[in-house]
Amino acid sequence: MSEDKSVTRRSFLYITTGTFAAAGSATLAWPFIDQMNPDASVKALASTEVDLTPILPGQSITILWRGKPVFIRRRTSEEIAEAKKVKLDDLPDPQDDEDRVQNPEWLIMVGVCTHLGCIPLGQKGDYNGWFCPCHGSHYDTSGRIRKGPAPKNLEIPQYVFLDDNTVKIG
Amino acid sequence: MSDNYEPSSAIGKWFDKRLPLLTLFAGHVLPYPTPKNLNYWWTFGGILTFCLVAQIVTGLVLAMHYIADADQAFSSVEHIMRDVNYGWMLRYIHANGASMMFMAVYIHMARSLFYGSYKEPRELIWIIGVFIFLLMIATSFMGYVLPWGQMSFWAATVITNLFSAVPLVGESLTNWLWGGYAVGSPLLTRFFTLHYLLPFLIFALVILHVWALHVPGNNNPEGIDVIKGSQDTVPFHPHYVVKDIFALVVFLVIFAGFVFFVPNLLGHTDNYIQANPLQTPEHIVPEWYFLPFYAILRAVPDKLGGVILMVSSIAILAFLPWLDTSKVRSAKYRPLYKQFFWLFIADVILLGYLGSQTADGLFLIIARIATAYYFVHFLVLMPLLGFVEKTKPLPKSISEPVLSKEEREGQSTQSV
Numbered sequence: 329m330s331e332d333k334s335v336t337r338r339s340f341l342y343i344t345t346g347t348f349a350a351a352g353s354a355t356l357a358w359p360f361i362d363q364m365n366p367d368a369s370v371k372a373l374a375s376t377e378v379d380l381t382p383i384l385p386g387q388s389i390t391i392l393w394r395g396k397p398v399f400i401r402r403r404t405s406e407e408i409a410e411a412k413k414v415k416l417d418d419l420p421d422p423q424d425d426e427d428r429v430q431n432p433e434w435l436i437m438v439g440v441c442t443h444l445g446c447i448p449l450g451q452k453g454d455y456n457g458w459f460c461p462c463h464g465s466h467y468d469t470s471g472r473i474r475k476g477p478a479p480k481n482l483e484i485p486q487y488v489f490l491d492d493n494t495v496k497i498g
Numbered sequence: 499m500s501d502n503y504e505p506s507s508a509i510g511k512w513f514d515k516r517l518p519l520l521t522l523f524a525g526h527v528l529p530y531p532t533p534k535n536l537n538y539w540w541t542f543g544g545i546l547t548f549c550l551v552a553q554i555v556t557g558l559v560l561a562m563h564y565i566a567d568a569d570q571a572f573s574s575v576e577h578i579m580r581d582v583n584y585g586w587m588l589r590y591i592h593a594n595g596a597s598m599m600f601m602a603v604y605i606h607m608a609r610s611l612f613y614g615s616y617k618e619p620r621e622l623i624w625i626i627g628v629f630i631f632l633l634m635i636a637t638s639f640m641g642y643v644l645p646w647g648q649m650s651f652w653a654a655t656v657i658t659n660l661f662s663a664v665p666l667v668g669e670s671l672t673n674w675l676w677g678g679y680a681v682g683s684p685l686l687t688r689f690f691t692l693h694y695l696l697p698f699l700i701f702a703l704v705i706l707h708v709w710a711l712h713v714p715g716n717n718n719p720e721g722i723d724v725i726k727g728s729q730d731t732v733p734f735h736p737h738y739v740v741k742d743i744f745a746l747v748v749f750l751v752i753f754a755g756f757v758f759f760v761p762n763l764l765g766h767t768d769n770y771i772q773a774n775p776l777q778t779p780e781h782i783v784p785e786w787y788f789l790p791f792y793a794i795l796r797a798v799p800d801k802l803g804g805v806i807l808m809v810s811s812i813a814i815l816a817f818l819p820w821l822d823t824s825k826v827r828s829a830k831y832r833p834l835y836k837q838f839f840w841l842f843i844a845d846v847i848l849l850g851y852l853g854s855q856t857a858d859g860l861f862l863i864i865a866r867i868a869t870a871y872y873f874v875h876f877l878v879l880m881p882l883l884g885f886v887e888k889t890k891p892l893p894k895s896i897s898e899p900v901l902s903k904e905e906r907e908g909q910s911t912q913s914v
Contacts, residue, residue, distance in 0.1 A: 361674075364684075366676075366678050366679065367677065370678045395681070396775075440680075443801055444662075445656060445681075447778040461782075462656065462782055476799075479801045
């Protein structure tokens with residue numbers, strides 16, 4: 329800064345006015361951005377209860393939770409064994425089968441491919457788990473990504489078993 | 499060019515003195531000096547303007563009958579097709595019009611690439627053009643979602659999920675876009691709003707595009723500057739007005755052929771099935787005009803990497819004026835570039851084909867090679883050619899090649 333460009337009362341006023349105008353505009357922009365976020369009615373549909381009685385081992389159902397499909401699979405003992413014997417080093421997104429289930433028989437996960445959001449097909453693919461037809465991601469019997477472009481395992485939603493035959497998702 | 503323009507009528511004079519609209523129009527349309535050697539590849543600017551207006555007009559009337567709600571969108575489109583007077587025709591014009599517009603824009607861009615129209619002093623025209631292309635992509639994608647068929651729904655899902663590749667904020671960003679936790683009604687409504695808005699932004703950019711064009715004037719097949727005040731130019735009206743109209747009529751014959759004989763040829767049958775969030779179709783493909791970019795997305799085994807590469811494949815176009823180091827514009831005088839130009843076109847068509855196939859095995863390997871070549875073309879070949887290529891001598895004026903050709907032909911007839 330050269331000496332002759334001293335800070336005057338005028339430059340102080342310019343800077344303060346400009347700063348307030350900028351801060352004010354930024355604050356006002358927020359409602360216009362936030363209106364696009366999930367609204368109260370969408371958030372209100374956050375949990376779903378499911379009756380598990382009709383599902384036999386080796387069967388699965390798909391339910392809609394928050395507009396997304398959720399797979400509920402009653403796994404066979406072979407599938408559980410297969411999921412348990414996988415070494416963590418073989419996994420792109422390492423996670424133990426125990427960390428993905430509350431009860432090994434019931435695998436509950438969001439049925440949305442972690443690549444670009446398609447719905448994987450059940451009991452297909454190289455690992456006898458799920459296979460996404462859109463871009464070829466293979467998931468194993470624990471819903472973990474094994475091969476293909478998807479970066480992560482199928483997401484596990486929050487859920488609690490209300491009793492032996494009822495689960496509450498969300 | 500229009501300094502001496504004066505409206506002939508008294509009302510015209512009165513109006514023009516207060517708001518010089520007539521002078522503006524006269525300066526940019528009627529006597530606007532245009533190189534006299536423009537070929538039919540130069541008619542696509544006019545064709546595109548027509549397409550844009552046609553899309554806006556048909557879109558406006560379709561919007562009078564369409565309902566942007568997940569429960570009613572699909573049936574409202576069927577209502578347009580079956581009940582609304584001429585609804586089938588208006589919708590087929592609008593849907594095929596998007597395809598025709600992309601067909602025209604790809605030819606328009608290829609013409610720029612071939613004749614070097616993006617080079618100094620026309621860089622800004624080209625860059626504005628790239629932005630128009632980006633807006634066209636966004637607009638057509640959102641429009642494709644509106645009928646809320648299976649392909650609409652899953653296209654929306656896959657494309658909005660691209661944003662989930664953004665590190666850290668990916669998930670909140672997609673939820674913000676969706677207005678929920680999955681693709682649904684809120685997204686459909688906002689896509690409809692934006693689909694309505696964007697064509698007007700495109701229109702504004704088209705005005706800037708033409709304005710920027712009218713500063714240096716048109717490039718031409720020889721790629722050399724016209725000599726001011728010479729006989730190199732002809733007035734835009736009537737010469738190019740008539741030529742553009744003729745080309746447009748031929749284009750409209752093809753357009754009408756699609757609309758009236760094969761209106762669903764370029765679409766996908768699955769889009770006549772209502773959107774079902776619980777079932778992804780066996781084989782999802784985007785519209786034909788996105789296939790090359792889709793192939794690039796799938797060629798990369800990494801999610802974020804694929805998204806970055808796909809975005810770069812379009813963004814790289816904006817830097818072309820500086821990636822191309824050659825001073826010579828037209829490929830007519832660039833023997834090496836001419837060959838690489840056609841190789842590049844072949845590469846894009848190959849990528850388009852691969853985008854329509856399943857991405858595994860041999861197809862995936864070829865897609866990776868073709869993707870690599872796409873970027874090599876821009877990042878290696880274009881900068882390098884300017885240094886290694888021996889270009890042919892440029893003519894002194896745009897009349898010279900024509901005159902010398904006539905002379906040669908005159909001599910040969912004499913010798914016979």
